[in-house]
Each structure stands twice: as C-alpha cells, then as structure tokens.
Amino acid sequence: MHPYKTLPDRSFWSRSVSKGFKAGDVGTLPYPLLKAGQKVMSAGSCFAVNLVPYLERSGFTYVRTNGRHPDFRNIGPENFSYDIFSAAYGNIYTARHLLQLTRRCLGKFSPQEDRWHGDGIVIDPFRPGLRYFARTDREFELLTKQYLDSVVAAFQFCDVFIFTLGLTEAWRSTLDGAVYPACPGTIAGVFDGARHEFVNFTVADVVDDLNSFVGEVRGVNPNIRIILTVSPVPLVATTTSDHVLAATVYSKAVLRVAAEQVISDNEEVFYFPAYEIVAGPQAPKNCFEADLRSVSSEAIKTVLSAFLDKCEVGSSETSRPQNQATLPRITPHELAALSARISAMECEEAGQDFLSQ
Amino acid sequence: MTEAKLAGVLAGSSHLVSFGVPLKSENDQTTLMPLNDAEEDFLCLNGPFPRGESYWAETERLASDYTLFIWWRGNQHIADYMFASDPPFDFVLSDQIGLPIMKDSVIVPEQMLREKFAPTFDRLETLVKNVAQRAHRGVFVCGTPPPKGDTAFIRATLAKEPYFVERLATLGRSAETVPLTAPETLYKLWRLIQNMSRDVAHRHGAKFIPIPAESQTPEGFLRKEFWFDITHANANLGRLFLRCLREHLQEARNASVQNFA
Numbered sequence: 001m002h003p004y005k006t007l008p009d010r011s012f013w014s015r016s017v018s019k020g021f022k023a024g025d026v027g028t029l030p031y032p033l034l035k036a037g038q039k040v041m042s043a044g045s046c047f048a049v050n051l052v053p054y055l056e057r058s059g060f061t062y063v064r065t066n067g068r069h070p071d072f073r074n075i076g077p078e079n080f081s082y083d084i085f086s087a088a089y090g091n092i093y094t095a096r097h098l099l100q101l102t103r104r105c106l107g108k109f110s111p112q113e114d115r116w117h118g119d120g121i122v123i124d125p126f127r128p129g130l131r132y133f134a135r136t137d138r139e140f141e142l143l144t145k146q147y148l149d150s151v152v153a154a155f156q157f158c159d160v161f162i163f164t165l166g167l168t169e170a171w172r173s174t175l176d177g178a179v180y181p182a183c184p185g186t187i188a189g190v191f192d193g194a195r196h197e198f199v200n201f202t203v204a205d206v207v208d209d210l211n212s213f214v215g216e217v218r219g220v221n222p223n224i225r226i227i228l229t230v231s232p233v234p235l236v237a238t239t240t241s242d243h244v245l246a247a248t249v250y251s252k253a254v255l256r257v258a259a260e261q262v263i264s265d266n267e268e269v270f271y272f273p274a275y276e277i278v279a280g281p282q283a284p285k286n287c288f289e290a291d292l293r294s295v296s297s298e299a300i301k302t303v304l305s306a307f308l309d310k311c312e313v314g315s316s317e318t319s320r321p322q323n324q325a326t327l328p329r330i331t332p333h334e335l336a337a338l339s340a341r342i343s344a345m346e347c348e349e350a351g352q353d354f355l356s357q
Numbered sequence: 358m359t360e361a362k363l364a365g366v367l368a369g370s371s372h373l374v375s376f377g378v379p380l381k382s383e384n385d386q387t388t389l390m391p392l393n394d395a396e397e398d399f400l401c402l403n404g405p406f407p408r409g410e411s412y413w414a415e416t417e418r419l420a421s422d423y424t425l426f427i428w429w430r431g432n433q434h435i436a437d438y439m440f441a442s443d444p445p446f447d448f449v450l451s452d453q454i455g456l457p458i459m460k461d462s463v464i465v466p467e468q469m470l471r472e473k474f475a476p477t478f479d480r481l482e483t484l485v486k487n488v489a490q491r492a493h494r495g496v497f498v499c500g501t502p503p504p505k506g507d508t509a510f511i512r513a514t515l516a517k518e519p520y521f522v523e524r525l526a527t528l529g530r531s532a533e534t535v536p537l538t539a540p541e542t543l544y545k546l547w548r549l550i551q552n553m554s555r556d557v558a559h560r561h562g563a564k565f566i567p568i569p570a571e572s573q574t575p576e577g578f579l580r581k582e583f584w585f586d587i588t589h590a591n592a593n594l595g596r597l598f599l600r601c602l603r604e605h606l607q608e609a610r611n612a613s614v615q616n617f618a
Contacts, residue, residue: 069442069444069446069463069465069469070442070443071437071438071442071446071473072465072469072470072473074473075469075472075473076472120451131468132465132466132468132469132472133466133468134449134466134467134468135449135451135466135467135468136449136451136454137454138449138454138455139448139449139451139454139464139466139467142449142458142464143464143466146463146464
C-alpha cells in the first residue's frame with residue numbers, strides 16, 4: 001500500500017486527461033462556488049467579459065453601479081468593455097492595476113499623471129478609449145469621482161468578486177508607478193520615455209498586489225468571496241526581448257503561481273482553472289480561432305459550463321451556457337460600429353497591436 | 358429684388374412665430390411671404406408644419422437669390438427633458454464650467470448629450486453644406502430662445518399646451534406634481550444646443566447669430582418681457598432680433614457688392 005493507491009482518478013493523467021477528461025473536475029473548489037441569487041462583480045482582462053452574460057442568464061445578479069443613465073440607452077455603446085463590467089472600469093489586465101484602482105477609490109492613491117489633454121478633450125489614462133470622454137478638467141474630475149465612487153459601491157454591494165488575471169507586462173508612470181491598461185501613445189496620450197516605463201511583474205509582485213487587494217477590499221466588504229482565474233488568451237505582443245510565445249508562457253505561469261499562493265494565504269479566495277481547461281494539452285484544436293489567440297466560442301462554453309457546474313443555478317436549459325452566437329459578445333461587426341479610430345480593437349491590449357501596424 | 362437691395366429670407370422652425378409669422382401656411386404650400394418690416398428688408402418662407410423635405414429643398418434653392426437666416430429646431434431640450442428624468446441628471450457645460458451641478462443628480466458626459474442631440478442636426482448639416490457648395494448670398498444660422506427660469510410659470514402653462522397635456526397623460530401625472538428638470542439644467546441643455554448649431558454653421562463657412570444678449574437674464578434665462586408660451590418667445594424678441602439680423606444682412610449686402618464689383 002502506498003499513497004497513490006487511494007487517490008481518485010482525477011489525480012492520474014491517464015485516467016482523467018488522456019481519456020475521460022471532464023472540465024468540471026479540474027478545479028478544487030467548494031460547492032456551491034456561488035449560491036443562487038448571489039450578487040456578483042467581476043473584472044479582469046478581455047476574457048473576463050465572456051463571463052458576464054453567462055452569469056446573468058444563470059440567475060445571478062451581476063452588479064452594475066455605473067450603468068448608462070436610462071435617458072441615454074438609445075445612443076451608441078461605450079467602446080471596448082467599459083460599460084460591460086460592474087463599474088465601467090473596462091479591462092483590468094494586471095493585479096497592480098486592480099490594487100491601484102481600489103486604492104484610488106478608497107482615497108489612498110492619486111496618480112500624478114491622472115489625465116491627458118487632447119484637442120478639446122481630457123482623457124483618462126486608465127480608461128483611454130472612452131467614447132464619452134470629458135471635455136474640461138472640471139467635467140473630468142466630477143466624472144472620475146462619480147466613477148470611483150461607483151467602484152466602491154460595487155465592492156460593497158457584491159457577494160462575490162471574480163478577477164481574471166491577464167498580464168504581467170504593463171506600462172507605468174515613472175513618477176509614482178501608476179499602471180496603465182495600455183501603453184501611452186497607443187490608444188491615446190503621448191508616449192514619453194522619461195515618464196513611462198515598461199514593467200514585467202514577478203510572482204512576488206503579483207502575490208503582494210493580490211494579497212494587498214484582498215486585505216483592502218475586505219476593509220469595505222469583510223464577507224466578500226473572491227474567485228481568481230487566469231485568462232487563457234495569449235499576449236498580443238511582448239515588450240521583452242523574448243519571443244511572444246515564451247513571454248506568454250512566462251506571464252501565465254507567473255499569474256498561475258501567484259494565484260495559488262494567494263488562495264493559500266487567504267480565506268474565501270479560490271482559483272477557477274479557466275486557463276487549464278483552454279490551454280491544456282487535452283483541449284481540442286478548436287479551442288482557439290484561426291489566429292491561435294482568440295478563444296473560440298466552444299471553448300468559452302466549456303469553461304463557463306465547468307464554472308456553472310460549481311454554482312447553485314437553475315436546472316433549466318436556459319440557464320446553461322448556449323451557443324455563443326446567441327449571447328451578447330463583442331464581435332468584429334459590433335466593433336465596426338464603434339468610433340472609427342478604434343473600431344477594429346476589442347480591448348486596449350489588442351489596440352496596441354492594431355495601432356502599431 | 359435688385360442687387361443693391363438684397364433681401365433676407367427667414368426660414369425654419371416654429372421660433373419664426375416671434376416675427377409675427379404664422380406657424381404654417383394655410384394650404385401647406387411653401388411660399389415666400391413679406392415680413393411685417395417697414396424697411397422691406399426681409400421675407401419669410403412659410404410652409405407646412407412640421408417642416409418637410411420640400412420646405413428645406415426650397416430653402417436651399419432660395420440661397421442663390423437671398424441671404425438666408427435659418428432657425429433650426431431649438432426645442433430639443435424642452436421636448437426631451439422638461440419633465441425630470443429618473444434619476445435626474447446634470448452635466449458640466451464645457452464653455453461655462455462654473456455653472457452649478459444639481460445635488461443628487463447623475464452626472465453624464467457632455468459628449469453623451471452631444472451624441473443624443475446629433476441626429477437632430479443632420480438635416481441642418483446637409484442644408485448648410487449644400488448651400489455652401491453653390492453660389493449663395495450668405496447663410497446665417499440663428500439662435501433660439503433660452504428657457505424660462507420660472508417653474509411656477511411653466512407649471513401653470515403645461516396644462517394649456519397640447520404637447521405637454523399628452524405627455525402628462527402618458528406619464529399619468531398632473532401639471533401640478535410632475536417633477537420638472539431644474540431650470541439651471543435646462544439652461545445648460547439649451548446652451549449646448551446653441552453650441553451645436555453654431556458648430557454646424559461654422560463647419561460649412563456659415564455664421565451663427567446668437568440670441569440677443571439683451572433678451573437674457575444674468576443667469577441666461579429668457580427675460581419675462583419676451584415670454585410667450587413654454588417654448589417660444591413673443592414678438593418683442595422678434596423685433597429685437599430683427600435689428601440684429603439687419604446688421605448681418607447689411608454685411609451680406611456689402612459682401613455681395615464686393616463680389617459683383
């Protein structure tokens with residue numbers, strides 16, 4: 001008798017991956033991960049956007065504290081994913097960005113380079129693609145305060161916060177380390193080598209940032225449950241000297257290790273294996289689109305089915321993930337309707353590639 | 358009309374009533390009619406109401422023989438926002454950033470309001486652009502009256518105007534109790550509409566003539582002596598405005614003389 005004798009099938013590659021793979025078995029998670037009717041807030045990289053419609057269709061309340069005023073619902077949608085997420089923050093690719101956003105909301109951090117002035121417009125460096133931008137400093141300040149207040153409200157109101165870790169690479173201010181979602185000068189602003197620098201966060205950085213985030217967000221919502229995931233979407237581009245494939249593997253490895261450390265450091269913080277389900281060798285070839293970067297609708301469906309298997313949801317077919325084509329999702333056709341300058345981009349990260357061509 | 362006595366034609370929205378012009382023609386025909394103007398400087402283009410494509414096409418056609426003074430809509434703020442939204446909203450007007458923001462209101466970006474109003478300027482954009490691309494005698498886009506700053510007057514008048522009576526019925530509210538948008542916010546909305554009219558004019562080389570400053574209170578509202586109904590101004594404003602228009606017409610005449618010299 002040895003320890004392996006008593007282990008379940010999921011512990012053996014030959015019995016759980018080589019054959020009989022079940023995406024829902026991969027995670028080590030409590031049941032239910034979400035209780036029926038709970039209020040859910042989410043943030044993260046562009047992959048995180050996919051979660052929102054599934055949650056809503058499954059009967060969960062998706063927290064929205066910065067929704068469009070009802071009088072303006074018939075005008076064009078906001079760019080990127082700004083008004084898809086709970087409080088209009090758009091994509092948050094790094095743990096540092098999440099932590100800094102939280103600190104800004106709580107009045108603990110004020111970026112020195114907090115706005116960029118354009119021709120009659122004032123741009124938010126942390127939401128650089130906003131379609132409905134400010135035109136004056138006063139408007140910018142009032143809108144930014146309203147936005148930050150809405151983020152706090154979302155943290156206070158939600159039962160569960162889901163964060164999808166996307167990147168370790170980022171651009172930040174040399175003045176105070178403020179992290180931007182996109183390199184200045186790509187989506188908006190002007191790149192200045194003296195004021196903007198590249199950073200590739202380490203495992204220790206990400207662990208520290210996430211642990212700090214957990215502590216600080218629990219200062220406003222002590223009972224919040226946090227679920228971490230790692231986006232399976234590869235990097236659009238790397239600013240390191242590495243090949244983008246090597247940079248991607250490094251980045252995802254860092255995020256995965258950091259997530260593991262953070263769940264062991266904190267109560268009520270869990271990891272959901274979206275990355276493993278899509279990027280593991282068991283994944284079917286159609287998990288990615290022809291560009292080998294965009295996650296296919298089938299893969300998204302597989303991931304979200306596995307997620308919802310861990311949740312207390314209704315049993316009807318309507319609450320299960322359906323063909324992605326029937327769900328609201330940012331498509332190239334929808335993007336084409338957005339402002340002309342950024343019509344081909346699905347997020348700030350992709351914008352860096354698009355605008356560098 | 359001789360070259361020396363180039364006339365101005367007033368055309369456009371219901372705000373022409375302050376010049377003593379009927380809101381619509383009796384037979385829905387689009388026709389030039391004289392204005393009550395002793396100096397015979399101005400004519401008015403009367404026609405069906407609401408104005409249709411034939412009216413605007415005729416306005417464009419007249420540009421080759423007359424200086425055009427166009428009133429474009431100007432009631433969007435009243436039509437859409439006279440009754441307070443739920444929740445109430447406010448915004449920072451980019452050219453008057455010091456104006457107060459209403460307490461407990463949601464702040465929306467001015468850009469959002471611009472996108473909301475933008476379709477209401479589409480035909481004006483086409484009109485001014487079309488005129489600019491051909492020989493013309495000058496085109497001016499004219500300002501429309503600001504809102505009244507007196508909520509009591511507005512409440513008392515709501516029940517007399519069919520448009521608002523219908524709206525109130527739809528809402529199931531009475532004129533006495535329906536929540537109204539703060540006059541200060543209505544003023545900002547009006548001002549934004551004026552700015553957007555001006556921007557359309559300037560994009561195509563036309564001039565924008567704002568409402569005469571003497572017609573406004575220090576806060577920007579329409580002075581009481583110019584009130585007509587909730588939306589429109591009375592003949593006092595027409596007379597005041599006409600003096601201003603005459604100066605611009607003379608500019609156009611001078612330019613015309615130079616062009617033909």
